[in-house]
Amino acid sequence: MSLTKLVFRNLLRHPIRSLLTAAGAMVAIFLMIFLRSIVTSLDDAVKEGASDRVITSSAVSLFQALPASYGNKLRAIEGVEIVNRFQWFGGYYKEKSNFFAQFAVDVDTFKELYRECQLSPEAWQSWGERRNGCILGSALAKKFGWNVGDQIQLIGGIFPRTNKRSWDFEVCGIYQTDSSTFDPQSMYFHYEYLEETFKKDYDTEKFDTGLFVMKIADPNDMGRICTEIDNTYEGGPQRTLTQPESAFQAAFVSMLGDIPTFLGWIGAAVVFALSLSLINTMLIASSERIGDIGILKSLGFSDGTCASLLVAESLFLSFGGGLLGCLLSWFSIMPLRRIFGTNIPRYDVREETIVTALLVALAIGLISGIVPALRAKRLDVAQAVRAEV
DSSP: OOHHHHHHHHHTTSHHHHHHHHHHHHHHHHHHHHHHHHHHHHHHHHHTSOTTEEEEEESSOTTSOBOTTHHHHHHHSTTEEEEEEEEEOOOBSSSTTSBOEEEEEOHHHHHHHOTTOBOOHHHHHHHHHOTTEEEEEHHHHHHHTOOTTOEEEEBOSSSOOGGGOOEEEEEEEEEBOOOTTSOTTEEEEEHHHHHHHHHHHHTOSOOOBSEEEEEESOGGGHHHHHHHHHHHTTTSSSOEEEEEHHHHHHHHHHTTOSHHHHHHHHHHHHHHHHHHHHHHHHHHHHHHTHHHHHHHHHTTOOHHHHHHHHHHHHHHHHHHHHHHHHHHHHHTHHHHHHHHTTSSTTOOOOHHHHHHHHHHHHHHHHHHHHHHHHHHHTOOHHHHHHHHO
16 A cells, blocks of 8 residues: 555544544635735735826815815916816715715816726717716626616715705716726716705805825926925915825725734734644544554554654645635635725735745644654554554
């Protein structure tokens, strides 16, 4: 009988225990990859910010609106090519659980500002011509089964309409994107539609802006432009904070807290628990095999060969389970993207994360197998055979 067959026969002695141990390794490695991928996905979203876009928001809070009049002065600053108003809408579809990102924007400059938004020429034209028109990300359209031409009624959260009426939109296009910073689960519609309807419903002339997104001519001039904008409004009526898109993304992520450290500790705890579980399993297995090891040694098998059998068994459980965990993490990318939505844009699993996870599984298998292997190596033949009897 080959040594490989002997390893498999030993594993099948207690199939339920072996399956549970391998399943534990699979779950632990999957969680390790999952937690690490959250951090790397957020890092990618920060690093991939456009080098020619800057964002002006309130210096007090991201949720503090800016006077609409700021837009005219921003357009007059040297080096600023495009100024686009952005307003978070905060509505929902039918039920509050059907919540997704919606932004009111200036449609006429949106195409040039966000080149990563891929729409057909017909869709761009249709959106520009319809005041209540909107475009949807491909993932969002798929989630609700919406198509071009569909009518969508949203309930306003931040901007409720009078008499509990809905906000009515017409789908003019469904965009695609390959950028990790441009979410495929968002909706964009005319800023003018929001502004005019709100003023009419509430009989007011005041309507502020959430933030301004600008395209600049020369990325090397970004520092001067940001400083000039903030100096202009240093005395109010609302102080501003102007920063590159990447810095804005980083500030948004920092609102979630020190995620890398927190998730790192969780990942370390998961790996530690897997190590303890596998070591315990292999110690039990080595105790059950004292007689077998004694017989093998009496037949002429070396101490090293007997020890390697236990190491091989540990490696099979750990690395095999880890490999399944890697496959599970790879196939779960798209479902997790739909679940995370805008919270973690473009969740993805890096290849280096998979490689690291497999190396960790391999290391755990080796470490867990060393202790019982050393025990088997030092085992006296006579004592082992006597224990079997």
